[in-house]
Amino acid sequence: MAGIACATPLRSADAAEDLFHLLDNNTNVPTLSQYGGVGLLDTRTARVLPDGYLAVTGSIKNPDDRIGFTFQPFPWLETTFRWSNNYAIRPEAGAGQGADRAFDLKIRLTQESQYIPEFAIGLQDFLGTGVYSGEYIVGSKRIGRFDFSLGLGWGRLGSRGTLKNPIGGTRENDVGLGGKFTWDYFQGPDLGVFGGFEYQPRIHNLKIQVEYSSDSYKEELRASGKDYGFPLNIGLSYRPWSGVDFGLSLMHGNQIGVRLSLFTDLAADNTINRVDPLPPIRTREEAPAPAAAPAQAAPPAAPVPQALPAPAPDASLELMRQALASERLIVRGLTVGGNRIELGIVNEAYLRDTEAVSRAARALAATAPPNVEEFHIVTIANGIAVGDILIRRNALERLADQQSSPAELLRSSDIVPPPTSIAQYSDPNYRRFTWNIHPEIRQSVFDPDNPFFVGIGIGAEQSLEIGRGWWLGASESILLYDTFNDIDRESDSTLPHVRSDIARYLKDGKYGFDSLRAAYYFKLGRDVYGRATAGYLEEMYAGVGGEVLYRPFQQRWALGLNLWGVQQRDYNRLFDLLEYKTITGHATFYYETPWDISLRFHVGRYLAKDYGYTFEAVRTFRTGVQVGAWFTITNVSAQQFGEGSFDKGIRIRIPMEWALPFGSRSVFDLALRPIQRDGGQMLFGNTQLYDMTQSSSYGETLRQWDSVFRP
Amino acid sequence: MMRGFRATLGVGLATLVLGCGTNSDQARYAGLVWRLVSGNRGEVSRDQAAAIPFASIGVAIGRSDEGLMVLGLSEGERQEWYARSQMLAMNNGRIVQSQGFPYNLSRLEVRRADGSTLTTGGTPPPGTEYSLVMDFQDLSLVGAGAACRSSDMGQETIEILGTALTTRHVVEDCKIAVIDWSFENEFWVDPDTGFVWQSSQYVHPKLSRLTFRVLRPPQS
Numbered sequence: 001m002a003g004i005a006c007a008t009p010l011r012s013a014d015a016a017e018d019l020f021h022l023l024d025n026n027t028n029v030p031t032l033s034q035y036g037g038v039g040l041l042d043t044r045t046a047r048v049l050p051d052g053y054l055a056v057t058g059s060i061k062n063p064d065d066r067i068g069f070t071f072q073p074f075p076w077l078e079t080t081f082r083w084s085n086n087y088a089i090r091p092e093a094g095a096g097q098g099a100d101r102a103f104d105l106k107i108r109l110t111q112e113s114q115y116i117p118e119f120a121i122g123l124q125d126f127l128g129t130g131v132y133s134g135e136y137i138v139g140s141k142r143i144g145r146f147d148f149s150l151g152l153g154w155g156r157l158g159s160r161g162t163l164k165n166p167i168g169g170t171r172e173n174d175v176g177l178g179g180k181f182t183w184d185y186f187q188g189p190d191l192g193v194f195g196g197f198e199y200q201p202r203i204h205n206l207k208i209q210v211e212y213s214s215d216s217y218k219e220e221l222r223a224s225g226k227d228y229g230f231p232l233n234i235g236l237s238y239r240p241w242s243g244v245d246f247g248l249s250l251m252h253g254n255q256i257g258v259r260l261s262l263f264t265d266l267a268a269d270n271t272i273n274r275v276d277p278l279p280p281i282r283t284r285e286e287a288p289a290p291a292a293a294p295a296q297a298a299p300p301a302a303p304v305p306q307a308l309p310a311p312a313p314d315a316s317l318e319l320m321r322q323a324l325a326s327e328r329l330i331v332r333g334l335t336v337g338g339n340r341i342e343l344g345i346v347n348e349a350y351l352r353d354t355e356a357v358s359r360a361a362r363a364l365a366a367t368a369p370p371n372v373e374e375f376h377i378v379t380i381a382n383g384i385a386v387g388d389i390l391i392r393r394n395a396l397e398r399l400a401d402q403q404s405s406p407a408e409l410l411r412s413s414d415i416v417p418p419p420t421s422i423a424q425y426s427d428p429n430y431r432r433f434t435w436n437i438h439p440e441i442r443q444s445v446f447d448p449d450n451p452f453f454v455g456i457g458i459g460a461e462q463s464l465e466i467g468r469g470w471w472l473g474a475s476e477s478i479l480l481y482d483t484f485n486d487i488d489r490e491s492d493s494t495l496p497h498v499r500s501d502i503a504r505y506l507k508d509g510k511y512g513f514d515s516l517r518a519a520y521y522f523k524l525g526r527d528v529y530g531r532a533t534a535g536y537l538e539e540m541y542a543g544v545g546g547e548v549l550y551r552p553f554q555q556r557w558a559l560g561l562n563l564w565g566v567q568q569r570d571y572n573r574l575f576d577l578l579e580y581k582t583i584t585g586h587a588t589f590y591y592e593t594p595w596d597i598s599l600r601f602h603v604g605r606y607l608a609k610d611y612g613y614t615f616e617a618v619r620t621f622r623t624g625v626q627v628g629a630w631f632t633i634t635n636v637s638a639q640q641f642g643e644g645s646f647d648k649g650i651r652i653r654i655p656m657e658w659a660l661p662f663g664s665r666s667v668f669d670l671a672l673r674p675i676q677r678d679g680g681q682m683l684f685g686n687t688q689l690y691d692m693t694q695s696s697s698y699g700e701t702l703r704q705w706d707s708v709f710r711p
Numbered sequence: 712m713m714r715g716f717r718a719t720l721g722v723g724l725a726t727l728v729l730g731c732g733t734n735s736d737q738a739r740y741a742g743l744v745w746r747l748v749s750g751n752r753g754e755v756s757r758d759q760a761a762a763i764p765f766a767s768i769g770v771a772i773g774r775s776d777e778g779l780m781v782l783g784l785s786e787g788e789r790q791e792w793y794a795r796s797q798m799l800a801m802n803n804g805r806i807v808q809s810q811g812f813p814y815n816l817s818r819l820e821v822r823r824a825d826g827s828t829l830t831t832g833g834t835p836p837p838g839t840e841y842s843l844v845m846d847f848q849d850l851s852l853v854g855a856g857a858a859c860r861s862s863d864m865g866q867e868t869i870e871i872l873g874t875a876l877t878t879r880h881v882v883e884d885c886k887i888a889v890i891d892w893s894f895e896n897e898f899w900v901d902p903d904t905g906f907v908w909q910s911s912q913y914v915h916p917k918l919s920r921l922t923f924r925v926l927r928p929p930q931s
Contacts, residue, residue, distance in 0.1 A: 023917070275776070
């Protein structure tokens with residue numbers, strides 16, 4: 001934000017500029033349309049969200065209700081995933097038959113300057129069923145308290161037919177299947193003109209929208225006989241709190257519309273809110289705390305440097321263990337040899353392993369005997385080493401005394417490949433049993449009949465490390481309340497029902513276990529990680545298999561292989577199995593781009609015995625929040641796949657540490673796909689090793705270093 | 712300091728994800744919720760203050776826990792108080808600059824009604840009208856003038872670390888018309904020396920009020 005502040009010219013309060021709205025909530029966030037993307041009411045503007053913002057918008061009005069997730073992965077690209085229920089189209093087919101799931105894209109072409117408007121081009125429902133498909137080019141220009149927009153629309157957005165489309169051509173409305181690139185964008189006989197303005201009255205947090213829509217709702221007229229084609233819409237938007245935008249509108253001449261948008265900055269750092277800040281780095285020269293004295297009676301005095309006395313070795317070890325435990329670190333092994341400490345830690349408390357290493361170094365600096373000069377800290381996950389850092393105490397103390405920088409500390413430290421064996425860093429008798437009981441939420445979202453089915457109950461997890469790298473684990477859940485019995489849509493898939501019977505698992509498996517398995521984690525060499533797992537692997541499959549990951553140190557790429565023999569579990573999520581068996585596995589290429597975007601390319605055999613590939617792109621913010629998208633193409637034809645034509649979706653991963661004011665490794669993970677089908681489906685948890693090694697990887701350590709090694 | 716949607720989302724998601732167990736965040740989460748509900752906040756204790764051999768103040772933002780800041784610089788009327796990553800500059804108890812807080816005051820000057828700068832800081836005599844001229848770098852706003860009027864609320868005894876202090880309670884009402892921001896600062900002032908023992912002041916329109924109390928006064 002500092003960069004923005006620097007780039008913005010200073011405003012003098014004496015100047016004529018109107019600063020009345022300076023303190024309004026989220027002045028940097030433009031209004032969201034009823035489609036979810038940035039716009040006025042039913043039309044779009046050229047404005048986009050700030051980089052890294054996520055918005056959820058729900059709107060209710062006739063003839064359609066909409067829920068949209070909008071994410072700004074780049075400053076110039078706006079993406080929206082939307083579920084709509086159109087009551088006017090095919091009402092005779094019953095509720096849900098007008099339901100539509102769609103993806104939108106908007107690309108900002110220019111940024112507004114004194115004379116040049118902001119321009120954007122957009123594709124609406126570009127993989128959808130055609131009902132909402134349309135394209136537009138729009139420009140926006142702010143003049144005083146007004147923000148004007150004017151645009152041209154094609155497809156649905158040109159249905160008013162104001163002008164003849166000079167491009168011509170025809171459009172295909174592939175209603176019922178969808179999910180394909182149709183390549184008839186910007187074609188069709190008609191071209192629409194839309195526009196409007198947003199006005200800021202002298203009332204805090206309030207805006208007024210007026211628009212002329214080029215969407216004549218002619219499909220709705222044809223299907224229901226009701227005319228929603230009145231072109232003028234007016235509305236209000238009000239932001240009572242930061243991140244909340246409430247909208248009220250008069251649509252189509254006679255319909256009341258209500259909209260609620262919630263938005264947040266996924267890139268906003270939460271460090272300053274932490275109630276467990278990094279402890280200060282104590283140097284060997286620091287004096288111990290003096291005895292208590294009456295506060296106001298004592299005058300200020302200069303500190304007297306005094307060396308810490310050297311405790312006995314055993315007491316010293318205990319002191320260090322206590323200091324590490326107070327930082328919520330699990331100590332697997334701690335030894336002092338000569339002037340070096342060898343420490344093996346397990347990080348169960350912080351999202352970033354680098355923070356755990358920093359806290360360990362600070363704890364050791366405060367408690368280690370004065371003759372210790374080096375802290376060798378090995379991070380261990382699932383019984384194998386994933387990180388290895390040597391920090392020199394003098395360099396750390398120079399940082400504490402503000403005589404050097406985090407970059408200098410990094411240069412003086414050794415980040416090396418993690419060892420193949422952890423024998424030197426783990427007590428031979430180390431065992432650990434962990435358990436957890438938590439509220440359980442199970443959901444089915446964007447079903448064509450209902451956008452949200454939910455179940456609430458209690459979940460539990462247990463794991464026991466029975467030997468170095470050997471694990472037993474289980475997780476169970478009981479639903480106390482749910483709406484899953486209302487799901488009456490059954491799978492019509494012609495493929496084996498490898499995933500599309502999810503509703504049966506939700507309905508019949510209200511009491512059961514998600515997993516019950518044994519696992520062995522190991523390293524085959526410096527850069528080669530492996531695991532083997534057997535048992536009830538996930539909610540729908542039991543079996544045996546494993547994974548190997550080659551992740552060369554200091555490289556941006558990695559290669560993984562996984563292979564699983566699985567049998568489908570019974571719907572009740574207990575011990576019984578169904579007849580369906582298969583072998584599935586993939587080769588995966590991982591690549592970390594320099595732009596905080598991770599790419600994954602999987603090639604292999606999927607659960608329905610189909611062959612193909614999956615491509616994933618995920619943006620990771622410094623906060624740890626991840627937002628990404630994937631698609632899978634296999635040898636299953638679009639016809640055989642069914643609605644949606646191929647598997648695709650978006651994934652949002654929100655670490656608790658981003659939202660809560662203390663360190664945590666808990667994560668909320670949500671995968672949204674337009675519809676759950678059977679083609680291109682993988683085993684859940686088939687690849688774990690890359691994510692397991694990511695937080696301690698060389699690249700991630702460098703990325704986080706400055707933020708955790710502050711004085 | 713967590714605001715709006717983010718805080719709501721945090722509480723909501725935490726309810727979904729957290730629980731109890733060997734490695735859960737339940738205790739911390741429950742503690743935070745309890746503090747929000749009860750309004751209790753942690754204060755610097757007498758022992759903690761006594762353990763610091765420097766002049767020190769206890770500072771809190773809104774309802775946050777109180778933290779210690781120590782005197783790092785005293786030059787003329789200006790005193791700079793430091794914590795690990797925050798700084799407050801004061802002029803006889805008036806905060807004139809801040810650094811390291813979520814939102815910061817870049818500069819503040821107290822001006823008399825005739826426009827001349829009141830270099831001694833602190834609170835002008837009750838009943839007088841004056842202005843605070845403030846800069847906020849993050850808002851790209853300089854020279855925002857707050858029209859103020861202070862009122863003497865009478866004698867009040869406050870307690871700091873168990874010591875009762877007799878003070879005059881001065882309340883200052885201000886408004887920056889250009890950005891439509893009104894705020895109220897409070898000072899508890901030694902009636903004889905004018906020393907500000909305790910105060911709550913707004914340093915930025917988007918930040919809850921900063922409250923400080925002097926735990927160990929600087930040597931005069």
